[in-house]
Amino acid sequence: MNHYQYVIQCRIERAKFLLTYTQLPLIEIALQVGCSSQSNFTTLFRKHIGITPKAYREMI
Numbered sequence: 001m002n003h004y005q006y007v008i009q010c011r012i013e014r015a016k017f018l019l020t021y022t023q024l025p026l027i028e029i030a031l032q033v034g035c036s037s038q039s040n041f042t043t044l045f046r047k048h049i050g051i052t053p054k055a056y057r058e059m060i
Contacts, residue, residue: 008044008048009048011033011034011035011044012033012044012045012048012049014032014033015029015033015041015045015053016049016056018032018033019053019056019057019060020057020060026038026041026042026053026054029041029053030042041053042054
């Protein structure tokens, strides 16, 4: 795993934590994990987890 992949993995893990344990809006989570927009965050999250952040939150 290179540095970039490690950083992305850390962002995804932080996002999963925030989705599970907070009620923060998706845009706020996106900004907290370093994404420039909610759309960018959703694309990144879906690419790595297979579902959208909203679907992930609803699954919990």
